[in-house]
Amino acid sequence: MKQGMKLILCLALIFLSVLFGGTLSFSIDSDSEQELKVVCEDAEDYVIFEKAALETSQVPKVNGDLIIIDTRRLSLTLYRDGQPIKKYPVAIGTPKTPSPIGEWKIINKGGNWGGGFGVRWMGLNVPWGIYGIHGTNKPGSIGHASSHGCIRMFNHNVLELYSLVKVGTPVHIVGDLPRVTIPQEVKRKQVGKDVLILQFALRKAGFDPGPADARFGPGMEEAVLKLQQFYGLEPSGIIGLNEQYLIKVR
Amino acid sequence: MLIIRRRTILLVIFVLLFVISAIMVYNERRTRIKIGDRYLRLNTQVKLDPQKQYLLELWDYDWSLALNGQNYQDYLEGLIAEFQSHYPNIKVKLRLIDPITAPNLLEEALKRNEAPDVYCSSFTIPPFDYRQQIPVGPYLTPEELRLYHPKLLQSVAVGEIVGSFPRWILPNYWVGNRKLLEAAGLSIEKIQNEGWEWEDFLQINAKLGSENYLFGGYLGSRGLLNYILTEMNAWQSGDLADSTGIQFIRGRRNSDFIRTAGDELVEDQVEVLVTRLEQLKATKFSKYYDSHMLGDFLTGKTAVLAGIRPFLYNFIKQELSNRNQNWSPVLLPAPKIVNDRERQLVEHGAVSVYRNRKTKGDDHLLAAVKLGQFISSYRNNSLIEQLSFIPAVAEVGEVNSDLKNMHQLLKRSTLIQLETGTHQSSMSKVIKEYMLGKITKEELKGALLNL
Numbered sequence: 001m002k003q004g005m006k007l008i009l010c011l012a013l014i015f016l017s018v019l020f021g022g023t024l025s026f027s028i029d030s031d032s033e034q035e036l037k038v039v040c041e042d043a044e045d046y047v048i049f050e051k052a053a054l055e056t057s058q059v060p061k062v063n064g065d066l067i068i069i070d071t072r073r074l075s076l077t078l079y080r081d082g083q084p085i086k087k088y089p090v091a092i093g094t095p096k097t098p099s100p101i102g103e104w105k106i107i108n109k110g111g112n113w114g115g116g117f118g119v120r121w122m123g124l125n126v127p128w129g130i131y132g133i134h135g136t137n138k139p140g141s142i143g144h145a146s147s148h149g150c151i152r153m154f155n156h157n158v159l160e161l162y163s164l165v166k167v168g169t170p171v172h173i174v175g176d177l178p179r180v181t182i183p184q185e186v187k188r189k190q191v192g193k194d195v196l197i198l199q200f201a202l203r204k205a206g207f208d209p210g211p212a213d214a215r216f217g218p219g220m221e222e223a224v225l226k227l228q229q230f231y232g233l234e235p236s237g238i239i240g241l242n243e244q245y246l247i248k249v250r
Numbered sequence: 251m252l253i254i255r256r257r258t259i260l261l262v263i264f265v266l267l268f269v270i271s272a273i274m275v276y277n278e279r280r281t282r283i284k285i286g287d288r289y290l291r292l293n294t295q296v297k298l299d300p301q302k303q304y305l306l307e308l309w310d311y312d313w314s315l316a317l318n319g320q321n322y323q324d325y326l327e328g329l330i331a332e333f334q335s336h337y338p339n340i341k342v343k344l345r346l347i348d349p350i351t352a353p354n355l356l357e358e359a360l361k362r363n364e365a366p367d368v369y370c371s372s373f374t375i376p377p378f379d380y381r382q383q384i385p386v387g388p389y390l391t392p393e394e395l396r397l398y399h400p401k402l403l404q405s406v407a408v409g410e411i412v413g414s415f416p417r418w419i420l421p422n423y424w425v426g427n428r429k430l431l432e433a434a435g436l437s438i439e440k441i442q443n444e445g446w447e448w449e450d451f452l453q454i455n456a457k458l459g460s461e462n463y464l465f466g467g468y469l470g471s472r473g474l475l476n477y478i479l480t481e482m483n484a485w486q487s488g489d490l491a492d493s494t495g496i497q498f499i500r501g502r503r504n505s506d507f508i509r510t511a512g513d514e515l516v517e518d519q520v521e522v523l524v525t526r527l528e529q530l531k532a533t534k535f536s537k538y539y540d541s542h543m544l545g546d547f548l549t550g551k552t553a554v555l556a557g558i559r560p561f562l563y564n565f566i567k568q569e570l571s572n573r574n575q576n577w578s579p580v581l582l583p584a585p586k587i588v589n590d591r592e593r594q595l596v597e598h599g600a601v602s603v604y605r606n607r608k609t610k611g612d613d614h615l616l617a618a619v620k621l622g623q624f625i626s627s628y629r630n631n632s633l634i635e636q637l638s639f640i641p642a643v644a645e646v647g648e649v650n651s652d653l654k655n656m657h658q659l660l661k662r663s664t665l666i667q668l669e670t671g672t673h674q675s676s677m678s679k680v681i682k683e684y685m686l687g688k689i690t691k692e693e694l695k696g697a698l699l700n701l
Contacts, residue, residue: 206314206315225350230315230349230350231558231562231565232422232559233562240541241542241544241545242541242542242545245545246565250545
């Protein structure tokens with residue numbers, strides 16, 4: 001009898017661990033994100049650790065619509081002309097498949113695809129994979145770090161958000177920046193998490209590169225040139241070791 | 251047929267005489283001033299009208315980036331408030347501008363006759379604009395002029411006239427690692443007080459005898475190489491600085507820096523230049539010096555950084571204090587490279603006064619001059635120390651020893667106006683090729699003579 005009780009207790013514990021732990025750690029949802037393609041070049045001997053985790057949670061003052069997804073509070077807030085008008089709970093990526101921190105924009109909107117995508121899809125211009133904001137067929141996962149990196153919402157919430165925003169709306173995903181190795185030289189046309197880190201660091205140093213979208217474009221090059229001219233370095237537009245020291249990523 | 255009565259003719263003559271005499275009286279009050287090769291009339295005797303409200307527009311750079319989190323705007327607003335306590339009827343509208351794009355902004359504004367009343371430049375003295383700029387010297391008494399460092403007054407002079415107010419200079423600092431230099435047997439104090447020779451500089455490498463101990467800042471636009479080139483240029487120009495203590499090797503922006511001032515290099519000058527480069531190359535020269543300059547210096551691998559902006563020096567000081575290093579950076583004069591003369595490359599901050607479409611009378615210009623004078627002579631040692639600039643006022647107050655040393659150095663050195671373009675000069679390219687081993691010494695000589 002006692003053994004029977006133990007068995008039932010064990011089964012109950014396993015059931016509970018699968019129910020809760022599984023939601024957090026083992027649930028495999030049907031998001032269609034591709035395998036994470038990380039552009040992370042090999043540096044010689046420098047690795048960024050906690051220095052890279054810059055604070056990104058301040059709400060910028062922008063006119064028009066802005067979506068801010070706070071990965072620490074698991075919430076999505078829609079701002080209009082700087083004022084919050086809607087706030088929704090979301091699910092974000094797991095620690096192994098994190099949501100992409102950065103300043104993106106909605107590049108496409110899709111209808112009712114069903115399954116793991118729920119009733120609506122809004123794609124983001126993340127350069128290292130396919131990420132978006134979408135509904136879900138697993139409402140129990142909302143409020144947890146459980147996706148493959150996409151931002152999951154309740155279907156009724158995503159329907160509402162979908163109707164409120166347009167393609168081109170900026171989407172800032174804030175939270176802890178990824179740890180990456182910064183190569184010794186980063187220049188125009190490069191894309192990746194290392195570029196993203198440098199964009200945040202440039203901004204913090206007072207040289208605004210424009211949106212932190214992980215793309216080394218003309219705006220970022222201009223910011224680098226300004227940094228170099230300000231400190232009296234050779235104006236090359238390339239982020240080398242000296243520039244990395246100056247923006248404190250080394 | 252038109253009949254003109256004699257009375258009408260007399261009236262016209264009377265009016266004409268009145269107008270002519272009015273113009274003459276008006277001009278009489280205006281001093282004729284020769285500035286450069288032109289003449290200008292200014293009413294320098296005008297007084298401010300205490301009943302009138304003056305509104306001045308002031309443009310200055312936002313130095314907050316160099317102030318380690320301090321807000322430069324707060325400082326400026328404090329300065330303006332103090333100015334207004336002396337001149338309550340002068341209101342100042344402040345505009346903070348980007349240091350990099352500012353020269354273009356001013357140029358555009360001048361084209362539209364919309365320049366600010368008072369403009370503070372950051373790195374260079376804007377070329378004197380004969381149409382709209384007001385030379386400030388004629389408004390000042392000899393006592394007021396004596397407040398400024400004479401060399402810096404020279405730097406802002408147009409002919410015999412002081413064109414703008416000097417504000418401060420940004421020396422192109424040489425920074426040393428005290429521990430390494432002392433290990434190499436050099437006395438920092440002696441170098442700071444008496445200068446040092448080219449051979450001393452070369453021997454750091456030999457005395458330290460380790461592959462880790464290198465020089466830094468060779469090839470950059472303001473590094474050692476540029477120093478040598480500029481010195482060559484100064485030498486070539488016949489050391490014009492003898493009488494004035496300041497030398498201008500100025501080119502237009504983006505121009506070929508070294509070639510703007512004088513004639514082509516002659517054979518004996520090329521010989522000296524090549525010898526210096528050969529000596530440098532014989533040290534453990536590495537093409538990575540420039541790209542690793544900061545990191546190597548911060549980690550104590552480099553003895554000397556040649557030629558850096560004050561902001562970079564401040565950054566180094568700050569970083570070293572964060573890293574708890576057991577050595578300190580020291581400011582050094584540049585070694586005597588070409589002959590036994592000490593020369594220092596500097597950039598200038600100046601305050602210029604302009605007339606524009608909103609200028610209302612001579613007294614308005616006087617108000618602008620008063621503001622410019624107040625800004626240029628305003629003493630705030632804490633700001634000066636944080637920026638590591640040298641103030642234009644002749645005597646510095648209680649500042650740290652670093653700045654005191656530099657002030658002494660600037661008194662005894664020839665100052666060379668540094669104006670770097672945004673691209674390499676053709677001479678600089680050839681020299682880099684030689685230093686990096688891409689061409690031989692003979693090829694370098696040939697190239698230098700035929701540039």
